[in-house]
Amino acid sequence: MKPSMELPLVLFTILSQTAVGIVLLSGLRRWSLAGGAGQADRREWTAAAALLALGLVFSLFHLGHPLDAVTALKHLSTSWLSREALVFALLAGLMLLAGVQGLPRGIVRLTVAGGLLGLLIQGMTYAPPSFPAINNVLPFVFFLVSAVTLGAGAASLLAPEEARPALVRVLIAGLWAGLGVHLAAPCVWLSGGTVMRLTGQAYLASPLYWAHIVIGLALPLWVVLKSRSIPRWLPFVLLAGALCGRIVFYLETMHTAANMGALY
Amino acid sequence: MAKRLAFLVDAKRCLGCFTCAMACKNQYATEPGVNWREVYPLQADIYPHHERAFYSLACNHCEKPACLEVCPVQAYSKREKDGIVVHHQEKCIGCGNCIRSCPYGAPRYNPVEKRAEKCSLCHERIDAGLQPACVQSCPVAALTLIDLAAGEPDNSVQFPPGYPKMPALNPATRFRQAELPIIHRREDI
Numbered sequence: 001m002k003p004s005m006e007l008p009l010v011l012f013t014i015l016s017q018t019a020v021g022i023v024l025l026s027g028l029r030r031w032s033l034a035g036g037a038g039q040a041d042r043r044e045w046t047a048a049a050a051l052l053a054l055g056l057v058f059s060l061f062h063l064g065h066p067l068d069a070v071t072a073l074k075h076l077s078t079s080w081l082s083r084e085a086l087v088f089a090l091l092a093g094l095m096l097l098a099g100v101q102g103l104p105r106g107i108v109r110l111t112v113a114g115g116l117l118g119l120l121i122q123g124m125t126y127a128p129p130s131f132p133a134i135n136n137v138l139p140f141v142f143f144l145v146s147a148v149t150l151g152a153g154a155a156s157l158l159a160p161e162e163a164r165p166a167l168v169r170v171l172i173a174g175l176w177a178g179l180g181v182h183l184a185a186p187c188v189w190l191s192g193g194t195v196m197r198l199t200g201q202a203y204l205a206s207p208l209y210w211a212h213i214v215i216g217l218a219l220p221l222w223v224v225l226k227s228r229s230i231p232r233w234l235p236f237v238l239l240a241g242a243l244c245g246r247i248v249f250y251l252e253t254m255h256t257a258a259n260m261g262a263l264y
Numbered sequence: 265m266a267k268r269l270a271f272l273v274d275a276k277r278c279l280g281c282f283t284c285a286m287a288c289k290n291q292y293a294t295e296p297g298v299n300w301r302e303v304y305p306l307q308a309d310i311y312p313h314h315e316r317a318f319y320s321l322a323c324n325h326c327e328k329p330a331c332l333e334v335c336p337v338q339a340y341s342k343r344e345k346d347g348i349v350v351h352h353q354e355k356c357i358g359c360g361n362c363i364r365s366c367p368y369g370a371p372r373y374n375p376v377e378k379r380a381e382k383c384s385l386c387h388e389r390i391d392a393g394l395q396p397a398c399v400q401s402c403p404v405a406a407l408t409l410i411d412l413a414a415g416e417p418d419n420s421v422q423f424p425p426g427y428p429k430m431p432a433l434n435p436a437t438r439f440r441q442a443e444l445p446i447i448h449r450r451e452d453i
Contacts (some may be wrong), residue, residue, distance in 0.1 A: 064358020064378025071357060072336035081361050082336040128330060128365035129430055256428040257369025261304035261319060264428055 006250040008062035013122065014150065014242055015055030016088055017143055019048040020115035021151015022158070023095055025170060027112035029163055030103060040160040045099030047158055052092040080125040087118045119143050126249075130256050133189050133199035134249075141181055142249065146242055148174035149220075153235035168230055175221040182213060182245065194264050195254045202252040208244045209252070216241015268327075268347040268412040269385060270436035271399070272420065273320055276443055277406035280305065280318040287401030288322065291386065298372050300383040301398055306442065310425045317442030319426060320407055322383035322398065323370040324435030325349045331362035331371055331382070339380075347412075347436065348385045356380050367428045368435065412436060 026044050060066040075082045094111040098104065123140025152171040156164060186209070189200030203209045220238055224230060256264070280303055288294075288301040301322040311317040329349045332340035339355035340362070342348070351362075351371065356379035362371040363380055371382040386396035390409075394400070399409050410417055420438040423429040427439070 062359065064356070064373075066357075068337075068357045071355070072359065075336050075338045078333045079336045079361075081334060081359065085336065125361075128334065128367075129432065130330070130365055130367040130369075255364070255369065256367040256430075260302075260321070260369070260428075261310070261426045262307040263309045263425055 003251050003253075003255070005247055006062065007247075008058045008060070010243060010246045010250060012055040012059035012062070013143065014146065014239070014246055015051045015058065016122070017119065017147040018150040018154050018239075019052035019055065019095065020091070020118060021147035021149070022048040022051075022155050023098075023108075023111050023151075024115050024147065025151050025155050025167065026159065026163075027108045027115075029159075029166065030105075030108055031112075038160055040158060041103055042099050044155060044158045045095050045103065047154075049092050049095035049099060051154075052088065052095060056088060056092060080121055083121045084118070084125050087114060087121055091115060091118055115147075119147055131195075131199075131253050132193060132256065133185075133196045133253055138181075138185060142245075145174060145178040145181055146246075149178055149217075150235075150238055150242055153220075153230065153238040156230035157232065157235055164230070168224060168228060171230060172221065172224055175217050175224070179213070179217045179221065182217065194262065195256050195259055198259070199252065199254040202254060203248060206248050206252050209248045212241050212245030212248060214241075216245055266345055266347070266413065268436060269390070270325060270347075270410050270412050270438060271322070271385075272408045272410045272417055272438045272440070274406045274408070274440040275306070275317050275319060275424070276440050277404045278303075278318045278320060278442075279404055279406070280316060281403065283401045283403060284320050284398035284407050287397040288383065291397035294372075294381070295374055295376050298374055298381070300370075300372060300381070302369075304426070306426050311442055311444070313444050315445065319424075319439070320398070320402075321368065321370075321427075321437070323349060323385065324368055324433075324437040325385060326430075326436065327434035328432065330365040330367065330433055334361045334365040336361065343387065346387075346390070348387045348390070350384045350387060351380065351382050353377065353379050353381055367430050367433070410438065412438075 022044055060069055063069055072085045073082055091114050094107060098107045098111055120140055123143050126139040127135050129135050152167045152174060156167050186200040186203040189196045215237060220234055223234060282303050285299055285301045285303055304319045306317045325348055332342060337355050337357055339352050341350050358378045363373055371380045374381050389396060395409060399407050417438055420440055422438060424439045424441050
């Protein structure tokens, strides 16, 4: 199997995780607050729906036969990809409905739960036995970190003023967690089996991996810690860093078949 | 009892001549660069001799195939009568999930059809009472068709060095491992 950048999937996963992150943070905020939803809150949810819809459109470009995409819902019994397609399509609808209807509590709770479930399902889709390094909970953890950091960044452009201090705290926590996970994972892989070790070496030798660490995690953390705010340009830096990291995820994670005929 | 057909790869006999891979390619006229069967040389860590040894591999027709499980459009089926995993290309939408998920790299992407494809153990030939094209072509009988339901072949292993160990999938392919030649040195005589 030749590794590929999988750009449509890079865009789909990043946009869908940003959308889930926005509604997770907004939903949790609504949980702790009384009172109705303001215009800014509704704008967040409709923007999240639009981002997710755009991500779903990008995902079609990954298919050899995009017009038959709807048949991907046929194998819900065992295929995580079928489940991913269903859950994210439903989530886009729920986000739009919540935004249009002024964030009714029931739909908000359902969407938040569905968002977490969607991240878990998306993580399982990318954890097949053919990639020993990520045949575990790591894809879900990577995706959760992306959702929290990108979601907090995007929400800072849309959320009401009073929500910004909480978003700063969430972003700081998410970036620390992201730095820890993304720096530790390749180092742990170095002590694994051959394919896992090759994955660790490929990550550590990749300029895009370091671009993700620096541009997507360390630099934003330094800026936010220094200014105790999220500058309006920072979400775009976060996005650029996350794109680099996701390309590495698709391009450098080693497949077992790549080592056929050698010791495992 | 239903059959469980499988390839027996005898690395002791295999010359690495690629006739099996070419026979497969001729049988199905696969696109340039798309090979359902590959001949993998064993690295010196496993077979430290200049004559080299090889594994000729295609689909392993697993008991629990990853491709069948992950395919979102149910383009794969497993025949009950002999365990052959068949890919129904007309259903495939070219998502590549089977290609990513098979630890043995058996499904391949056809860039012209924009769909996946793989070895289906020449099930049409088997139904007609013939041998698979690769098995029939091998000049040294290093590739044979066996029925695991009739018992394990003598001196065979399921997971030799150089082949991913995936017991959860239970691949059907069996191997006879290559042996290093006995070298007679002048001082030994």
